[in-house]
Amino acid sequence: MLEMDPVLMSRLLTALTLGFHIIFATLGVGVPLMICIAEFIGIRKNDPHYLLLARRWARGFVITVAIGVVTGTAIGLQLSLLWPNFMQIAGHVISLPLFMEVFAFFFEAIFLGIYLYTWDRFKNPYVHWALSIPVVIGGALSAFFITTVNAFMNTPEGFFLGEEGVAAINPIEAMFNPATPTKVFHVLASSYLTVAAILAAIAAFHLLRQKRKKTSAEGASVYHKKGLKLTVSIMFVFSLLTALAGDVSAKFLAEHQPEKLAAAEWHFETEENADLILFGWLNADNEPVGVLRFPGLLSFLAHGDFNSEVIGLEEFPEEVTPPLWVHYMFDLMVTIGMFLVGVSLLYLLFIKIKSVNEHNKWMLWLLVLSGPLAMLAIEFGWIYAEEGRQPWILRGVMTVEEAATSSPHVGLMFLLFLALYAVLGTICIIVLRKLFRNNPAEEELEKKYPTIETGDK
Amino acid sequence: MGYEIIGITVLWLFLYGYLIVASVDFGAGFFAYYAKVTKKDHIINQLISRYLSPVWEVTNVFFVFFFVGIVGFFPDSAYYYGTALLVPGSIAIILLAIRGSFYAFENYGSKQSNVYMFLYGATGLLIPASLSTALTMSEGGFIVEENGQVSLQYMELLTSPYSWSVVFLAIVSVLFISASFLTFYAARANDTEALKLVRKYALFWGMPTIVMALTTFIALGQHNERHYENMMDLWWMFGLSVGFFMIAMWLLYIGKHYGLAFISVMLQFFFAFFGYGISHLPYILDPYINIFEHATHESMGIALIIAFIAGLFLLIPSLILLMKLFLFDADYVKGKK
Numbered sequence: 112m113l114e115m116d117p118v119l120m121s122r123l124l125t126a127l128t129l130g131f132h133i134i135f136a137t138l139g140v141g142v143p144l145m146i147c148i149a150e151f152i153g154i155r156k157n158d159p160h161y162l163l164l165a166r167r168w169a170r171g172f173v174i175t176v177a178i179g180v181v182t183g184t185a186i187g188l189q190l191s192l193l194w195p196n197f198m199q200i201a202g203h204v205i206s207l208p209l210f211m212e213v214f215a216f217f218f219e220a221i222f223l224g225i226y227l228y229t230w231d232r233f234k235n236p237y238v239h240w241a242l243s244i245p246v247v248i249g250g251a252l253s254a255f256f257i258t259t260v261n262a263f264m265n266t267p268e269g270f271f272l273g274e275e276g277v278a279a280i281n282p283i284e285a286m287f288n289p290a291t292p293t294k295v296f297h298v299l300a301s302s303y304l305t306v307a308a309i310l311a312a313i314a315a316f317h318l319l320r321q322k323r324k325k326t327s328a329e330g331a332s333v334y335h336k337k338g339l340k341l342t343v344s345i346m347f348v349f350s351l352l353t354a355l356a357g358d359v360s361a362k363f364l365a366e367h368q369p370e371k372l373a374a375a376e377w378h379f380e381t382e383e384n385a386d387l388i389l390f391g392w393l394n395a396d397n398e399p400v401g402v403l404r405f406p407g408l409l410s411f412l413a414h415g416d417f418n419s420e421v422i423g424l425e426e427f428p429e430e431v432t433p434p435l436w437v438h439y440m441f442d443l444m445v446t447i448g449m450f451l452v453g454v455s456l457l458y459l460l461f462i463k464i465k466s467v468n469e470h471n472k473w474m475l476w477l478l479v480l481s482g483p484l485a486m487l488a489i490e491f492g493w494i495y496a497e498e499g500r501q502p503w504i505l506r507g508v509m510t511v512e513e514a515a516t517s518s519p520h521v522g523l524m525f526l527l528f529l530a531l532y533a534v535l536g537t538i539c540i541i542v543l544r545k546l547f548r549n550n551p552a553e554e555e556l557e558k559k560y561p562t563i564e565t566g567d568k
Numbered sequence: 569m570g571y572e573i574i575g576i577t578v579l580w581l582f583l584y585g586y587l588i589v590a591s592v593d594f595g596a597g598f599f600a601y602y603a604k605v606t607k608k609d610h611i612i613n614q615l616i617s618r619y620l621s622p623v624w625e626v627t628n629v630f631f632v633f634f635f636v637g638i639v640g641f642f643p644d645s646a647y648y649y650g651t652a653l654l655v656p657g658s659i660a661i662i663l664l665a666i667r668g669s670f671y672a673f674e675n676y677g678s679k680q681s682n683v684y685m686f687l688y689g690a691t692g693l694l695i696p697a698s699l700s701t702a703l704t705m706s707e708g709g710f711i712v713e714e715n716g717q718v719s720l721q722y723m724e725l726l727t728s729p730y731s732w733s734v735v736f737l738a739i740v741s742v743l744f745i746s747a748s749f750l751t752f753y754a755a756r757a758n759d760t761e762a763l764k765l766v767r768k769y770a771l772f773w774g775m776p777t778i779v780m781a782l783t784t785f786i787a788l789g790q791h792n793e794r795h796y797e798n799m800m801d802l803w804w805m806f807g808l809s810v811g812f813f814m815i816a817m818w819l820l821y822i823g824k825h826y827g828l829a830f831i832s833v834m835l836q837f838f839f840a841f842f843g844y845g846i847s848h849l850p851y852i853l854d855p856y857i858n859i860f861e862h863a864t865h866e867s868m869g870i871a872l873i874i875a876f877i878a879g880l881f882l883l884i885p886s887l888i889l890l891m892k893l894f895l896f897d898a899d900y901v902k903g904k905k
Contacts, residue, residue: 131666146851174672177669177671177672178672180668181664181665181669183632184628184661184664184665184668186644187632187635187636188657188660188661190646191639192654192657193650193654195648195650198639198646198647199647201639202644206643206864206868207640207871207872209639209640210636210872210876213637214879214882214883217629217879217883218882218883220626220628221626221887221890222886223884224623224626224890245886251820252825268654277865280865281867282871283871367869429738450760465874469633485800505884516650516654517718518651520654520657523655524654526657526664527658527659531662538669538673539669542673
């Protein structure tokens with residue numbers, strides 16, 4: 112393994128770091144918004160339950176931010192260490208958003224530090240709440256800037272590549288390349304969706320456990336029920352927005368990166384009224400079998416018209432088409448996305464229908480599942496985004512192979528980082544469990560807000 | 569002034585900022601561990617954690633800023649340093665990762681753990697040592713390009729007296745900067761017992777700092793004559809640096825005006841760091857990266873500078889707010905908030 116091809120090892124190490132980092136990056140974008148909303152409702156309604164939600168989320172958030180910061184630093188440096196030739200071009204053309212991303216993060220970090228250490232320090236509670244807004248904005252801006260760089264890798268524009276290297280650089284055009292709007296929309300919406308789903312899963316999990324133990328901790332139960340209602344409502348809104356973002360992304364791909372869409376859909380021949388196929392496998396003749404088939408739906412997805420023509424993979428030389436297994440990544444991502452819409456809608460319907468208890472066991476289990484599934488969908492979507500661009504690192508300009516380092520030691524570094532992330536991931540979970548188990552919500556409620564009324568209200 | 573000069577000045581300022589804030593943090597980690605081993609942790613660890621908790625993330629960003637910025641302004645540095653530094657760079661990342669995350673685990677998570685404390689203390693010395701070797705390499709002779717293949721000469725690096733003197737200079741400087749900051753912070757908190765202890769640390773680490781600085785200066789003369797000559801031309805900057813060092817030591821010794829003493833330490837390092845940086849020019853990597861020949865295109869350079877100025881309007885007020893709340897708010901410093 113240590114002697115393996117530096118290109119392959121560079122890809123694996125980048126995949127490892129990013130695959131680990133995006134979990135924490137997603138939380139970093141989404142959690143501040145949830146904290147901000149919960150604290151606002153808490154102040155507005157003068158309801159300690161919501162304030163405690165904000166406090167406890169913030170407390171757990173610090174731990175995940177720490178890992179987000181260090182893995183973010185790692186990927187920032189690894190870009191140069193593993194892809195020096197890519198960063199040489201990228202430095203010329205796309206360094207502006209990279210640079211601004213650091214500013215956005217700086218801004219977020221400063222206000223996060225202030226926010227965390229100034230609970231109860233201001234007379235007017237809205238002052239403390241207002242400090243969360245720069246954190247939300249900083250997180251969203253970080254995501255925006257870094258996504259423009261990824262968009263640039265898919266549709267590089269704003270420069271001219273000649274014999275002498277890059278020239279005629281327009282940093283703004285590079286940043287606002289055709290892939291930017293749909294990608295940013297998709298990343299932001301799905302981050303908020305995922306975080307809402309994870310926080311909902313935590314609340315649902317606690318409610319299930321209380322059911323099993325039949326404890327009479329009324330106060331805590333109300334606390335978790337309020338948390339659940341809030342997060343699932345947010346989840347519903349962002350699941351719809353994510354579906355919309357997915358739809359515009361497909362239309363973008365059909366127009367600007369047809370090979371990426373075609374590979375995901377196993378769409379080999381250019382045709383009108385193209386079918387959408389889900390799952391299945393490819394037989395010896397490379398024909399999809401065992402699939403779920405939706406007539407004409409791919410045409411509709413690609414162009415908003417069932418009879419429109421969708422470009423197939425046959426129009427591209429084989430050496431510049433992505434691997435066909437991205438089909439599964441795409442399908443899994445979409446399926447989970449639909450599942451999240453369904454689950455959150457069902458819960459909200461149960462609330463409206465008085466005769467059904469929205470906190471029944473099955474509903475809670477579905478919600479517990481939603482959290483991890485949503486994070487998996489982020490991973491699948493990201494793998495699809497990256498693999499779907501292969502063999503390019505900069506589509507049409509530079510391949511992944513040309514970009515990688517020539518250093519023979521990448522294999523060893525891979526093992527080191529694998530060990531590092533394993534340790535960080537494990538300790539993160541242990542610390543989070545300790546943090547909340549040693550200080551359960553019911554105890555904290557009584558300690559902090561001794562006057563609180565228990566029972567449903 | 570060309571955008572290349574503005575670019576490198578901005579980057580150097582950020583690296584200077586990192587040097588100060590990270591030194592405080594790195595040194596504090598070491599002192600916290602040392603105090604624990606010598607059973608004095610009850611005296612200073614409360615003080616250290618009150619300061620570090622709200623600001624530790626900010627420290628890291630200074631560094632990220634520097635390396636993202638240098639790739640932006642001088643993209644060739646990604647190619648040369650990126651290729652050559654895979655192994656040492658990865659080790660530095662791992663150390664930074666251990667330090668950052670363990671800090672959070674320790675402080676927000678569970679009760680005190682000796683393993684965390686040890687790692688926190690050890691990385692406080694190892695990180696500056698490993699990062700400082702990047703400056704050593706920039707002097708040339710350690711990174712070579714042959715037949716289009718960039719590589720790092722490990723043997724040369726490990727056997728160079730210059731390289732080792734930089735490492736030791738980095739470590740003692742970290743301890744000196746950190747101790748003089750903690751002295752100021754303890755004085756501000758009216759914590760006499762802690763003050764007595766950290767003031768002793770500051771006085772102790774002052775001398776090694778200046779001795780190592782001189783040693784490094786001489787070793788550089790043997791390694792890179794051009795740079796050494798340039799430094800000689802800027803003698804007055806180094807003279808000012810020594811002057812501020814003496815003021816700082818005097819104030820620490822008589823036990824008055826600790827704030828002024830820390831500012832003098834900052835100025836001491838400011839002049840030394842900028843004297844070193846200016847005389848290093850025009851090379852970022854001797855002889856491969858020259859700021860005039862290898863800067864990014866003008867349009868990107870100007871865009872980066874505009875982004876930088878706009879960013880400063882956002883950051884400076886935020887940083888001032890942070891400092892007001894945690895550094896200059898006497899009640900917070902004293903632990904009443």
